[in-house]
Amino acid sequence: MSSLTDLKERARSLLEEGHSPGQIADELSLSMETVTWLLTQPKGDTAPRDVHIDWTCVSCDATLLESAASMMIDRYLPPAERREPLDADVIVGIAISGIPLATLIGAREGCRLAVYHPAKHAVSETPIGSISGNFASVQEKRCIIVDDVITSGKTIAEVIGYLRRHGGDPVAVWVLFDKRGITEVEGVPVYSLFRISRID
The missing domain is CATH 1.10.10 (Arc Repressor Mutant, subunit A)
Incomplete structure (x- = not known):
């Protein structure tokens, strides 16, 4: 596409x-x-400045997806510097694309898995985001947030706010692609594999 x-x-x-x-x-x-x-597409309206990222060749292949998850772990703490297990209790995957990455990271690192459903997916009059009750609790847990792309940063800020209000401690955000070029959101460091820039 x-x-x-x-x-x-x-x-x-x-x-x-x-x-x-x-x-x-x-x-x-x-x-x-x-x-x-x-x-x-209102008439006369110019297209917003954005970049489409098609990473389906990776997201559709479990082996490549596992390699991407491994790279995310190594980006956070390179193997040469690791002496202890990951400093998190729960990996929070943002629905939908962050869930498979978070699952693979959690399995490799021995962490529990939580799933966050962002407000933008809700269909109610007053949309709110939430952690699924079918997965791990975040209360009193150190959490790493995982997603595929940061586009505006709003969803990441939403998740961080939710975790803090519910007793969780967000320690890092891991993404494959950062379209904003940011190093932190709400005081939580962002670790991306790729920073995407549009040059006009």
Whole structure:
């Protein structure tokens, strides 16, 4: 999916299938602003500044996905510097794309797994984010937040706020791609494998 036309068609198709704009943004690794523009495209409106990232060749292959998770661990603390286990109790995967990465990281590092459903996925009048009750609790736990892409940083800030309000201690954010070039969110350090920049 490389052209703007392809992105518009994919966004409209996902909307017709019942996906919320937030879910579409996650599926296409785009900001909500860009997804809104793709779906509505007001006349005379210029396209938002965004970069589409298609990493399906990795996300669809369990072996490559495991390698990506391993690189995320090594980015946080290079093997030559590791003398102790990971300094976290719970790996928090942000739905949807952060969950497989968080699962693989948790399995390798012996950490528990929590799953966060962001507010942008909610369909209620007053959307809120939440930790799934089917996975680990975050209360009084050191947590590493895992996702595929930081687009605006809003979802990461939301998760950090949620963890703090519910007794969790967010110690790091791990992402594959950082489209903002940031080193921290709400005082929590960000470790990305790739920083994506748009140069016009």
